[in-house]
Amino acid sequence: MKLLWTVLGLSLLAPAAFAETPFQLYEEGRFADAEKSALAEGDAAGYALAARADLAAEMMRPEPCRPCLEHAEALAQHAIDLDPGLPEGRIEFVVALGYQARLIGALEAHFKGYAEKAKNNIEAAIDSDPENAWAWAALGGWNIEIAHDAGSTLARWLYGASLKDGLDDFSKAFAAAPDNLVIRFQYALSLAACHEAAYREAILDALSRAAADAPHGAYEAYAQKCAKELLTALRADDMDTFDRLVRHDQGYP
Numbered sequence: 001m002k003l004l005w006t007v008l009g010l011s012l013l014a015p016a017a018f019a020e021t022p023f024q025l026y027e028e029g030r031f032a033d034a035e036k037s038a039l040a041e042g043d044a045a046g047y048a049l050a051a052r053a054d055l056a057a058e059m060m061r062p063e064p065c066r067p068c069l070e071h072a073e074a075l076a077q078h079a080i081d082l083d084p085g086l087p088e089g090r091i092e093f094v095v096a097l098g099y100q101a102r103l104i105g106a107l108e109a110h111f112k113g114y115a116e117k118a119k120n121n122i123e124a125a126i127d128s129d130p131e132n133a134w135a136w137a138a139l140g141g142w143n144i145e146i147a148h149d150a151g152s153t154l155a156r157w158l159y160g161a162s163l164k165d166g167l168d169d170f171s172k173a174f175a176a177a178p179d180n181l182v183i184r185f186q187y188a189l190s191l192a193a194c195h196e197a198a199y200r201e202a203i204l205d206a207l208s209r210a211a212a213d214a215p216h217g218a219y220e221a222y223a224q225k226c227a228k229e230l231l232t233a234l235r236a237d238d239m240d241t242f243d244r245l246v247r248h249d250q251g252y253p
Contacts, residue, residue, distance in 0.1 A: 029218025033058040051075035051092035056219040072096040079099030087125035094118045099251040106149045133177035140169030141190050148194040176224045181213040192246045205233040
């Protein structure tokens, strides 16, 4: 009888003891479950992870979904409201804005103030955590994209952005997280969309590193697959395919 009660007790404890955390669900690619579980935490970190799960699902979707991006933005904003000092909420907010800007176009994004909102949140994230690789990568991508879209003179005058600053920012991201394959992949995308011919060797190096690193979780495995596809096209000088993949991977319709 004592053994029976012991077994029954263990069986009752097992679901709680072995319940998967929101981050484990995220790593497995169960993004809807990860969001639900993260939101149940009720804190800023939970809302930030819920936004991250939404954005990962969006990036892996064949076609962009603006309502999905707006939902992720709202989750990230709630994380910021709960804890302004938490970098993750601000980073997810910036990612959501960036993808929306590509859907609505540079002019509308300018009038909506997306660039300023993004920069303010990135700088706040860096102030909270100066060694945050994701924040430095976000600032690098922001600088490069603004400089490309607006031109060097206008980018500096309107936003204080420059290509050189973007390259420096990514260098800081690599120093903080040298084995982060997603940051290498995003660096390659930023340069490819900007000046592919001028930065061919840097793009090849970044994609090669992203293709060789060990992925952690479903989204990193997806990013690595995309990096390998880009690398194959670039090595084959199939620039039509390469350019099409770059636009798709950056979230353009």
